[in-house]
Amino acid sequence: MVAAATDVLSLQSAKEYLNITVDKHDDELGEFLAAAVAEVELFRDEVLVDRDVEQTAVSSNGTLLLSRLPVREVTSVTSLDQPGRSWSPSGLRISDSGVLFALTGPPLHGLLQVNYRAGMATVPPNYPAAVKLVLAQAWRTQRPGQPGARGGQMGNSGGNNSGPTPMRRIVEDVLGATLPGIA
Structure with missing residues (x-):
């Protein structure tokens, strides 16, 4: 059985975390959720979703x-x-x-x-928290008209790209490990 991003964090949990009360953004939010899971997988170099x-x-x-x-x-x-x-x-x-x-x-x-x-047999409890934080950062910064919106791609810190991206730092902070290549 192949799992989905919603097996790490449900769409409903994501909506509650982001304080979204309408359904009109569900498709877009689902895409952001899948991208947030992919970001955590990429930064951790682990497959969460089977x-x-x-x-x-x-x-x-x-x-x-x-x-x-x-x-x-x-x-x-x-x-x-x-x-x-x-x-x-x-x-x-x-x-x-x-x-x-x-x-x-x-x-x-x-x-x-x-x-x-x-993929992981069981996703550790701190991984959904990391996905939530990455999702919140992406949702806030990628949606025009939102406070602090600046566009770009997930994980893109803008500027000269000389240090870890905000997404990487979020994952490191929540999961408690410095990743290879980060001083």
């Missing part, structure tokens, strides 16, 4: 680093440069850090297509 992932990568040492974590299940691995070669998911293992390797059969090698499911 989804199918297709990744193409090269393995030369028998292992392959999967890019979207946490990995819930590998569903298939096929070679793109050796037609007919594939690996059974039951003979594969994946580390917590996303390193995939074969326990049985030939080692992973060459240009590979990996299909897998990624």
Whole structure:
């Protein structure tokens, strides 16, 4: 089952948090909600919302680093440069850090297509709070005519872009971790 952004924070909860009492903005707010979840995922480099992932990568040492974590299940691995070669998911293992390797059969090698499911089994309670704050920042700054509106894209701090964006700082503050590359 593929989850939706509303599995992290419901549209109704978002409306209550933003003090929106009418339904005329629901479609737009739903788009902002999905974007806020995507922002938190991007900044944390974690998949919150359960989804199918297709990744193409090269393995030369028998292992392959999967890019979207946490990995819930590998569903298939096929070679793109050796037609007919594939690996059974039951003979594969994946580390917590996303390193995939074969326990049985030939080692992973060459240009590979990996299909897998990624996402958290349970979203920690502070993640919806981070989504709320990112959503509020985006809603306030992206809607013309609102106090403090300035346009741009989510995560865009404007100016010279020399430091972390307001969205990144919000996520760091709520989730309590400094992310790689941030001093």
